[in-house]
Amino acid sequence: MTTLFIAPGACSLASHIAVRELGLPVQIEKVALRTPDSPIHAINPLGRVPALQLDDGTVLTENSAILPFLADQAPGTSLFAPAGSAERALVQGWLGYLSAEIHTASFRPLNRPERYSADEAAHAGIRAQAREQLLKAFEHIERHLEGRQWLVGERFTLADIYLGVFATWLTRLGAPFDGLTNIARLRQQWLERPAVQEALKAEGLLQG
Ligand SMILES: N[C@@H](CCC(=O)N[C@@H](CS)C(=O)NCC(=O)O)C(=O)O
The missing domain is CATH 1.20.1050.10 (Glutathione S-transferase Yfyf (Class Pi); Chain A, domain 2)
Known part of the structure; x- marks a missing residue:
């Protein structure tokens, strides 16, 4: 299942909100930041959230990429706008x-x-x-x-x-x-x- 890695109160809150606004079937996984044993290091080599792991294992990082990607999973959503506009x-x-x-x-x-x-x-x-x-x-x-x-x-x-x-x-x-x-x-x-x-x-x- 697609999983969004977040840390409470961090900037990953933006992608977390988008998942809920769009009603997408994405699992939310909380991780610790700035600790070497956090599972985030196995997902994102920078150890940062948000990170979105897709079903095929692909990992997306950066809200500026994840937010548009999530919106594109719900075509026609008013949260974004058509390609080319x-x-x-x-x-x-x-x-x-x-x-x-x-x-x-x-x-x-x-x-x-x-x-x-x-x-x-x-x-x-x-x-x-x-x-x-x-x-x-x-x-x-x-x-x-x-x-x-x-x-x-x-x-x-x-x-x-x-x-x-x-x-x-x-x-x-x-x-x-x-x-x-x-x-x-x-x-x-x-x-x-x-x-x-x-x-x-x-x-x-x-x-x-
Ligand atoms: N501009 C990126 C930055 C990601 C980022 O810096 N995330 C912070 C939390 S707000 C983080 O994971 N910091 C932990 C670290 O840098 O070790 C985004 O919005 O996705």
């Missing part, structure tokens, strides 16, 4: 932006400064710079959401699923991130979706 490229553009600018370029140095310098004295500076970068990257989204409910095409898409995950990470950061009111509104609408609540409960992140 500009809307599809707009959704993919946001997936790329979220993966590269928000996650890798900003959250990673903020949360893991040791990956950027072995000198502990440098970590506070790396974190401070990453916070600045994160704010700029989110402000671009904040401006785009002015007068819009969702990122693309006035409807909830894969891009909003992925943004919602990072928007929940933002709530730990306080000011000035709490002033991003359009993103806070999107996060609230995201939270109200049954599939999001089911995924959060299954990951132990929401009571009920």
Whole structure:
């Protein structure tokens, strides 16, 4: 059976939500991160989630690939758009932006400064710079959401699923991130979706 490897609260939550939004027969398998004996190392050589193992053993990684793949298993879903359409490229553009600018370029140095310098004295500076970068990257989204409910095409898409995950990470950061009111509104609408609540409960992140 197709299996999605996740870690509670990690970015794999996006693919987990997509599985539930689409009602796909995918088994959800929780794994530990950053421990050498975690089974994720036998699945993804980088030891990262999400990883989607297909029936034939093929392993897909990166939300930016897994989310479109999952949506394509449910042709006609409103979460994505037809091949060749500009809307599809707009959704993919946001997936790329979220993966590269928000996650890798900003959250990673903020949360893991040791990956950027072995000198502990440098970590506070790396974190401070990453916070600045994160704010700029989110402000671009904040401006785009002015007068819009969702990122693309006035409807909830894969891009909003992925943004919602990072928007929940933002709530730990306080000011000035709490002033991003359009993103806070999107996060609230995201939270109200049954599939999001089911995924959060299954990951132990929401009571009920
Ligand atoms: N941009 C990728 C990044 C995947 C990634 O970095 N996953 C993190 C969790 S949020 C992870 O598994 N980290 C463990 C590690 O790097 O050892 C995606 O969204 O799929």
